[in-house]
Amino acid sequence: MDMEIELIPDEILKKESNLYIKGIKLADKVKLDYATDRHASFLVDHDGSIHNVMYFSEKDSVKKWQCDCKWYTLHDRVCSHITAVNIALKEKKIKV
Numbered sequence: 093m094d095m096e097i098e099l100i101p102d103e104i105l106k107k108e109s110n111l112y113i114k115g116i117k118l119a120d121k122v123k124l125d126y127a128t129d130r131h132a133s134f135l136v137d138h139d140g141s142i143h144n145v146m147y148f149s150e151k152d153s154v155k156k157w158q159c160d161c162k163w164y165t166l167h168d169r170v171c172s173h174i175t176a177v178n179i180a181l182k183e184k185k186i187k188v
């Protein structure tokens with residue numbers, strides 16, 4: 093798969109240290125669901141509940157990353173699951 097994933101810079105992820113710490117813990121629980129040339133879907137096992145994180149290569153940078161969790165829906169900002177996927181990709185725990 094040739095899709096280039098634009099990761100969220102560390103300095104943005106680390107702004108919310110709570111989320112970053114949760115993301116580190118969840119980074120080992122990330123799996124790639126599927127990827128196309130424009131879109132990737134990841135599953136994050138958060139204490140037994142599975143959350144679906146989506147990446148859209150064509151959307152503007154704020155909307156590239158989305159999650160189905162309640163926190164993301166309420167805040168419309170990067171959540172611990174999106175953080176976890178970014179950490180897992182950065183640390184090469186998973187590959188797209």
Ligand SMILES: [Zn+2]
Pocket residue numbers: 143159160161162163164171172173174
């Ligand atoms: Zn989430």
